[in-house]
Amino acid sequence: MTSLIRALSSSIGKKLLMSVTGLALCGFLVVHLSGNLLLYVGAAEYDAYAHALHAQKILLPIAETGLFLLFILHIALGLITAGENRAAREVKYDTQRSKVIDPSSKGAPNLASKLMVPTGLIVLMFLLIHLGHFKLGIISPGDDASEAAKAGRILSEGFTQVVYLIGTLVLGIHLFHGFQSAFQTMGLNHPKYTPLIKTFGFIFAVCIGLGFASFPAMGYLGRFKETETQTTENRAETPTSITQRK
Amino acid sequence: MSSLKLTLKVWRQPSRDEAGQFHTYHLEDVSTEMSFLEMLDVLNENLIAQDEEPVAFDHDCREGICGMCSLMINGQAHGPDNETTTCQLHMRHFRDGDTIVIEPWRAKAFPVIRDLVVDRSALDRVIAAGGYVSVNCGSAPDANAVLVPKTDADKAMDAAACIGCGACVAACKNASAMLFVGAKVSQMALLPQGKPERASRVLNMVARMDEEGFGNCTNTAECEAACPAGISLSNIARLNREYLKAALTAAN
Numbered sequence: 001m002t003s004l005i006r007a008l009s010s011s012i013g014k015k016l017l018m019s020v021t022g023l024a025l026c027g028f029l030v031v032h033l034s035g036n037l038l039l040y041v042g043a044a045e046y047d048a049y050a051h052a053l054h055a056q057k058i059l060l061p062i063a064e065t066g067l068f069l070l071f072i073l074h075i076a077l078g079l080i081t082a083g084e085n086r087a088a089r090e091v092k093y094d095t096q097r098s099k100v101i102d103p104s105s106k107g108a109p110n111l112a113s114k115l116m117v118p119t120g121l122i123v124l125m126f127l128l129i130h131l132g133h134f135k136l137g138i139i140s141p142g143d144d145a146s147e148a149a150k151a152g153r154i155l156s157e158g159f160t161q162v163v164y165l166i167g168t169l170v171l172g173i174h175l176f177h178g179f180q181s182a183f184q185t186m187g188l189n190h191p192k193y194t195p196l197i198k199t200f201g202f203i204f205a206v207c208i209g210l211g212f213a214s215f216p217a218m219g220y221l222g223r224f225k226e227t228e229t230q231t232t233e234n235r236a237e238t239p240t241s242i243t244q245r246k
Numbered sequence: 247m248s249s250l251k252l253t254l255k256v257w258r259q260p261s262r263d264e265a266g267q268f269h270t271y272h273l274e275d276v277s278t279e280m281s282f283l284e285m286l287d288v289l290n291e292n293l294i295a296q297d298e299e300p301v302a303f304d305h306d307c308r309e310g311i312c313g314m315c316s317l318m319i320n321g322q323a324h325g326p327d328n329e330t331t332t333c334q335l336h337m338r339h340f341r342d343g344d345t346i347v348i349e350p351w352r353a354k355a356f357p358v359i360r361d362l363v364v365d366r367s368a369l370d371r372v373i374a375a376g377g378y379v380s381v382n383c384g385s386a387p388d389a390n391a392v393l394v395p396k397t398d399a400d401k402a403m404d405a406a407a408c409i410g411c412g413a414c415v416a417a418c419k420n421a422s423a424m425l426f427v428g429a430k431v432s433q434m435a436l437l438p439q440g441k442p443e444r445a446s447r448v449l450n451m452v453a454r455m456d457e458e459g460f461g462n463c464t465n466t467a468e469c470e471a472a473c474p475a476g477i478s479l480s481n482i483a484r485l486n487r488e489y490l491k492a493a494l495t496a497a498n
Contacts, residue, residue: 003493003496004493004494004496007449007489007492007493007494007496008493010452010453010456010489011422011424011452011455011456011460011461011462011463012452012463012485012486012489012490013489013493014462015462015463015486016486016490081461081462084420084461084462085419085420085421085422085461085462085464087354087459087461088353088354088355088420088421088422088459088460088461089352089353089354089420089421089461090354091352092352093318093321093349093352094255094257094268094321094347094349095318095320095321095347095349096318096321097320097321097322098468098471099322099323099326099328099417099468099471099472100466100467100468100470100471101328101471110466110467110468113464113465113466113467114419114464114466116464177465181464181465184465184479184482184483184486185463185465185486186486186490187483187484187486187487187488187490188483189479189480189482189483189484
């Protein structure tokens with residue numbers, strides 16, 4: 001057991017834990033985006049999903065605790081390794097230029113790979129604001145008729161639109177390198193599969209980034225102003241539809 | 247044959263403990279057929295003639311195989327050419343009137359000894375921690391007594407091309423030695439002779455690598471691009487695999 005702990009606290013072990021937690025968080029992003037996309041299907045559907053989720057009195061706290069631990073581990077290891085990496089070069093170069101030549105396959109992720117700490121920190125900042133909005137209710141709290149109305153109200157605020165647009169697009173850049181890099185860290189490098197993983201990672205990053213960014217963008221375009229009023233009008237109707245579903 | 251007029255911004259540092267700084271030198275009539283080190287030789291000849299201290303830099307074979315020469319040239323390890331060491335870099339890669347910034351490898355694990363010379367013995371200590379096979383040194387074994395598949399031999403040979411120059415560490419934004427250690431672990435893990443000590447080798451070498459103060463791997467691929475021996479990133483993936491396997495199956 002001590003040898004396992006020693007191995008996991010080595011440089012490779014830490015990066016391995018980061019890759020595993022990172023990929024698990026990618027899984028969370030897929031679920032989270034799927035749920036959010038219900039907002040485009042309809043306010044009632046979104047509310048039904050939110051209520052069904054919150055009705056899980058046992059599973060939800062377990063899942064949330066697991067998610068919280070994943071985030072903490074990923075962020076803490078990110079900060080620890082970033083500190084070690086800084087310390088590994090005490091005197092910086094006067095000039096430093098990349099020698100990576102092929103821009104089609106390596107150039108762009110190469111740039112994203114050098115920005116993992118800044119992009120990670122921006123996403124963390126966004127995450128805290130996002131939790132303040134939707135989880136803790138300490139940022140712009142309000143008395144909303146439904147979950148959809150709450151989302152619509154928050155997404156219609158100018159501050160939210162700016163922060164969420166930056167946060168989600170930067171998340172996409174973070175994933176651009178992070179997704180494929182995780183496989184290399186886990187030792188998966190294969191002439192046939194690595195190009196596939198890289199291509200999939202690119203598509204994944206674009207889908208997740210743009211998918212989440214669509215919410216503040218649509219908020220800016222006034223898409224959720226209707227949702228807000230609609231759900232308030234349909235206030236009486238919503239609980240019935242939920243009971244029916246149950 | 248044409249000649250160049252160059253401005254050199256060279257890092258000068260009298261010793262490990264003293265602070266260094268850039269000095270600017272002007273050099274004329276540099277032949278495009280000179281190697282980069284020959285150009286520095288000319289600079290040193292000039293400095294000696296002017297009764298100044300010559301610039302200290304590492305070199306040995308000047309054939310691109312010993313791994314002694316280093317230098318960060320205009321921010322690129324071993325200069326702008328690919329799969330080339332500084333000694334095999336020729337001045338035809340530069341233009342008349344160019345300013346060339348010349349720095350030593352910079353890493354906490356590679357302290358500057360003087361000017362452009364750094365102490366790379368950290369890499370030797372990583373090798374000493376496990377980068378070998380313990381064999382009975384009797385008479386020479388029969389040829390083909392140990393069969394090695396051609397594909398494995400090729401991969402091992404590619405990994406063994408590492409000359410230990412430290413360009414991977416120098417080019418990495420984290421000063422990580424993962425490509426070096428990946429190559430050294432791979433060349434033995436791939437061959438039957440390396441199998442008995444496979445697990446202890448990777449655990450000990452990585453532990454030593456961490457102790458020496460190298461950074462972590464972010465998979466930016468700068469090391470692969472800077473490597474004069476063309477060591478591939480797949481060696482880092484193999485190192486990760488070897489390490490994971492060894493760590494999970496270790497008895498103690």
